[in-house]
Amino acid sequence: MRTVTDSHRQDSWDIEGAGTLAVDPKELREPLVEGKPDLRDVTETVSGVVESKPTRLWYATVTLTGGLAAWGILTIIYTTMTGIGVWGNNQPVGWAWDITNFVFWIGIGHAGTLISAILFLFRQKWRTAINRAAEAMTIFAVICALIFPVIHTGRPWVAVYWLLPLPNQMEMWVNFRSPLLWDVFAVSTYFAVSLMFWFVGLVPDFATLRNRAKNRIVKAVWTFVSLGWTGANRHWHRYEKAYLILAGISTPLVLSVHTIVSFDFAVSVLPGWHTTIFPPYFVAGAIFSGFGMVLTLMILARKLLNLEQFITVKHIENMNKVLMATGLMVGYAYGIEFFIAWYSGNPFERFAFINRAFGPYSWAYWTMVTCNVFIPQLFWFRKIRRNLAITWVISIFVNIGMWFERFVIIATSLHRDFLPSSWGYFIPTWVDVSIFAGTVGLFLTMFLLFAKYIPVLAISEVKGILPGAQPSHSHH
Amino acid sequence: MAAIDSQTYTFTDRGRFGIAALGAGVLGVVLTVIGAFTDTHTFFASWLTAFAFWATIVLGALFFVMLQHATGAVWSVVTRRAAEAMSMTLPLLLLCFIPLLFGLHDLFHWTHAEEVATDHLLQWKSPYLNTTFFIIRAAVYFAAWIGLAWGLNRLSLAQDRDQNPAHTLTLRKLSAGGLFLFAFTLTFAAFDWLMSLEPHWYSTIFGVYVFTGGFLTSMAVLVLFFQFLRGANILSDEVTTDHYHDFGRMLFAFTVFWAYIGASQYYLIWYANLPEETMWYLARWEHGWYVVSLLLIFGHFVIPFVTLLFFRLKRNLTVLRFIAVLLIVMHFVDIFWLVMPTFSDGGVHFSWMHLTAVIGIGGLVLWLFWTRYTANRAIPVYDPKLEDSIAHRV
Numbered sequence: 001m002r003t004v005t006d007s008h009r010q011d012s013w014d015i016e017g018a019g020t021l022a023v024d025p026k027e028l029r030e031p032l033v034e035g036k037p038d039l040r041d042v043t044e045t046v047s048g049v050v051e052s053k054p055t056r057l058w059y060a061t062v063t064l065t066g067g068l069a070a071w072g073i074l075t076i077i078y079t080t081m082t083g084i085g086v087w088g089n090n091q092p093v094g095w096a097w098d099i100t101n102f103v104f105w106i107g108i109g110h111a112g113t114l115i116s117a118i119l120f121l122f123r124q125k126w127r128t129a130i131n132r133a134a135e136a137m138t139i140f141a142v143i144c145a146l147i148f149p150v151i152h153t154g155r156p157w158v159a160v161y162w163l164l165p166l167p168n169q170m171e172m173w174v175n176f177r178s179p180l181l182w183d184v185f186a187v188s189t190y191f192a193v194s195l196m197f198w199f200v201g202l203v204p205d206f207a208t209l210r211n212r213a214k215n216r217i218v219k220a221v222w223t224f225v226s227l228g229w230t231g232a233n234r235h236w237h238r239y240e241k242a243y244l245i246l247a248g249i250s251t252p253l254v255l256s257v258h259t260i261v262s263f264d265f266a267v268s269v270l271p272g273w274h275t276t277i278f279p280p281y282f283v284a285g286a287i288f289s290g291f292g293m294v295l296t297l298m299i300l301a302r303k304l305l306n307l308e309q310f311i312t313v314k315h316i317e318n319m320n321k322v323l324m325a326t327g328l329m330v331g332y333a334y335g336i337e338f339f340i341a342w343y344s345g346n347p348f349e350r351f352a353f354i355n356r357a358f359g360p361y362s363w364a365y366w367t368m369v370t371c372n373v374f375i376p377q378l379f380w381f382r383k384i385r386r387n388l389a390i391t392w393v394i395s396i397f398v399n400i401g402m403w404f405e406r407f408v409i410i411a412t413s414l415h416r417d418f419l420p421s422s423w424g425y426f427i428p429t430w431v432d433v434s435i436f437a438g439t440v441g442l443f444l445t446m447f448l449l450f451a452k453y454i455p456v457l458a459i460s461e462v463k464g465i466l467p468g469a470q471p472s473h474s475h476h
Numbered sequence: 477m478a479a480i481d482s483q484t485y486t487f488t489d490r491g492r493f494g495i496a497a498l499g500a501g502v503l504g505v506v507l508t509v510i511g512a513f514t515d516t517h518t519f520f521a522s523w524l525t526a527f528a529f530w531a532t533i534v535l536g537a538l539f540f541v542m543l544q545h546a547t548g549a550v551w552s553v554v555t556r557r558a559a560e561a562m563s564m565t566l567p568l569l570l571l572c573f574i575p576l577l578f579g580l581h582d583l584f585h586w587t588h589a590e591e592v593a594t595d596h597l598l599q600w601k602s603p604y605l606n607t608t609f610f611i612i613r614a615a616v617y618f619a620a621w622i623g624l625a626w627g628l629n630r631l632s633l634a635q636d637r638d639q640n641p642a643h644t645l646t647l648r649k650l651s652a653g654g655l656f657l658f659a660f661t662l663t664f665a666a667f668d669w670l671m672s673l674e675p676h677w678y679s680t681i682f683g684v685y686v687f688t689g690g691f692l693t694s695m696a697v698l699v700l701f702f703q704f705l706r707g708a709n710i711l712s713d714e715v716t717t718d719h720y721h722d723f724g725r726m727l728f729a730f731t732v733f734w735a736y737i738g739a740s741q742y743y744l745i746w747y748a749n750l751p752e753e754t755m756w757y758l759a760r761w762e763h764g765w766y767v768v769s770l771l772l773i774f775g776h777f778v779i780p781f782v783t784l785l786f787f788r789l790k791r792n793l794t795v796l797r798f799i800a801v802l803l804i805v806m807h808f809v810d811i812f813w814l815v816m817p818t819f820s821d822g823g824v825h826f827s828w829m830h831l832t833a834v835i836g837i838g839g840l841v842l843w844l845f846w847t848r849y850t851a852n853r854a855i856p857v858y859d860p861k862l863e864d865s866i867a868h869r870v
Contacts, residue, residue, distance in 0.1 A: 047698045121725075209609060255736060258615060259736075259740065263744075263747075268748065269748050274744065276680050276682075276744050277684070278740075279678035279681075279736070279744075280736075280737065289828075336663060336683065340680045343601060343604060343667075343678055345597040345600040345676075346752070
């Protein structure tokens with residue numbers, strides 16, 4: 001039997017007896033870190049980003065995104081003072097951009113949870129370089145998402161009273177049978193757990209920054225958030241246990257949040273909404289859109305922050321594979337839904353789908369199919385999976401496609417329901433567009449602040465995947 | 477007792493397992509065929525149940541092979557040959573499928589011309605639900621699956637001979653495309669063979685549900701099989717507690733996923749409460765069927781879920797064996813629950829033919845599986861990931 005002489009599992013694969021048939025061992029298992037950085041390089045590179053002065057480009061971008069966010073806030077204030085009538089929503093399309101944006105943003109967050117929870121449990125070591133940023137995106141995306149249902153209540157200052165089951169003298173309760181209420185529970189749990197997970201992961205890195213800080217005020221801040229971390233053996237032991245437990249708790253959240261979101265539609269009897277594949281289909285779509293956003297931002301971040309060594313082409317390629325797999329799942333759902341709409345023999349069901357593809361919103365439907373199903377097929381080619389420029393462009397298409405998916409589901413099913421006399425066509429107003437653009441600005445602003453002031457890579461985790469960091473297996 | 481050469485991993489003695497399985501298989505098939513003369517209707521229903529039970533397991537094994545290749549998994553390399561050999565029983569399942577073609581009239585009432593003539597919905601569906609197209613589709617499914625299984629086995633075995641690691645990359649590519657093909661063929665097979673038993677009913681998630689049960693059970697079969705080999709002291713150093721632990725985790729994950737898919741389907745139909753959808757679940761609740769439904773919830777989900785939650789229990793081979801047996805039995809209950817309510821108006825009827833058909837088809841499948849498995853090396857000895865797989869520690 002063949003013997004293995006390599007000293008390390010991660011960075012090399014010795015293929016004896018392969019002779020002229022040998023393949024590049026890199027193709028079988030590529031290293032997760034390029035070059036030969038030592039532990040210090042990792043600390044220096046990542047802490048360097050936090051400790052250096054922001055560049056002009058950073059200021060310029062933050063001004064732009066912050067301005068967009070401010071415009072969004074102004075239009076939210078305008079909406080609140082005037083009424084929801086300033087939006088394009090009206091009978092029969094009572095849910096439109098607001099819920100589309102809500103589902104869109106919630107979906108964006110799912111890459112973070114998948115990476116931090118499921119990929120961790122599946123021992124996918126490549127997650128370490130991207131988990132921190134993806135988890136941050138989760139938190140920011142959920143914040144953006146929550147804005148929409150709250151402002152859609154019209155009077156957000158009493159939203160707490162409507163959204164939460166608060167005991168009261170009139171014994172008026174929220175409707176426990178409504179998936180909209182479960183959304184409140186699901187999304188708030190999701191937010192809380194994601195935040196906790198993110199913070200726990202950050203503690204050792206905060207301690208690193210604390211130890212390096214020169215300025216007393218800065219040092220005080222890092223001291224406060226690093227919770228007395230000393231890097232003692234006992235600390236690491238507990239940290240790893242806590243991390244595993246949080247990963248376990250987060251795993252069901254990957255499924256539950258978007259399952260509940262899909263219930264918002266699927267528990268109804270509306271054709272195009274009521275279909276049993278919705279829960280797993282929404283989850284797959286959420287992960288798909290989340291990875292799209294992670295790619296969009298991380299391809300830029302790795303370049304601007306000089307992290308190419310740690311976020312390698314292999315990371316990008318792996319994410320592209322996830323994108324392709326989840327994109328195909330979404331495509332599968334589109335196909336099966338269409339088939340069953342015909343197979344059911346239900347004329348309303350059939351009409352909903354034909355109307356989607358060939359009715360007034362066909363432009364939106366085909367945008368969705370093109371962006372989500374056709375374009376990601378380019379990733380079957382290894383060259384394209386490893387081409388950063390093309391990947392970036394495709395990731396933008398995925399973001400667009402997934403926004404349209406939610407819009408198509410929501411608008412097409414509502415605008416022509418059972419009664420032709422009440423058919424309509426939804427057109428967004430400038431306020432709809434402004435508020436959505438505002439959340440994009442808010443999301444990017446938060447991400448930029450994060451990328452500048454918080455370690456974008458999990459320093460300790462990246463050290464764990466450096467060559468030589470793991471105990472090598474015994475020689476035979 | 478079977479025996480293996482510890483250097484080359486080739487079988488020196490195949491033992492009696494193959495003969496025993498073949499004997500049981502032939503006996504089972506003969507008894508079931510005798511049953512066909514007493515009660516044709518029950519025969520076909522039982523045969524379909526047994527066929528669907530084994531076909532979903534074998535297809536689950538095919539999926540297992542492709543999933544491991546496509547994801548570049550390391551831990552599972554030592555176990556892959558068994559799953560590969562399992563997928564090579566597909567031609568036999570094609571043979572087992574053929575008798576069903578003679579029972580289409582007994583099984584599927586969309587084949588009854590007089591019923592279709594008076595049923596608007598069945599008329600609508602007739603471009604899809606008609607005998608000719610049904611057979612063509614089945615041929616396409618089997619061609620795809622047998623082709624995939626054949627290709628995956630051929631390349632994997634070629635690596636045993638030429639030691640070429642490049643096969644691993646080819647297999648990865650083949651599996652990525654194969655998974656896509658697999659998803660669609662299995663879904664439509666589930667629609668055709670199981671969902672169309674109740675031709676008025678439809679559910680978009682049905683294919684995923686059938687797939688999940690089969691994939692889960694195929695891993696339960698692998699757990700039992702490697703423990704069986706362990707009893708003969710074969711691969712006991714290669715397939716370690718850590719591999720069982722990982723199987724335990726996979727069983728846990730997919731038990732939960734099965735419950736998630738099943739619950740999603742039930743829940744959405746219950747909530748919307750449309751008669752054309754709820755009738756399917758009503759048939760699985762009334763006339764005593766609720767016992768079977770509850771059995772599934774507890775046996776297929778609650779018990780394995782609670783057991784596999786614990787670290788130590790996943791590493792306890794006896795516990796894992798119990799759970800594997802439970803899941804296999806429950807998969808049968810699941811298929812029985814999918815198929816039989818259509819055929820039993822007045823309650824749950826478990827015929828002796830169910831037992832003989834499952835043993836019959838199963839015996840033949842296991843015989844061929846054992847023949848295929850022992851004909852080659854028990855592990856892919858020149859897979860570049862093999863060393864890491866053997867050394868795998870959780």
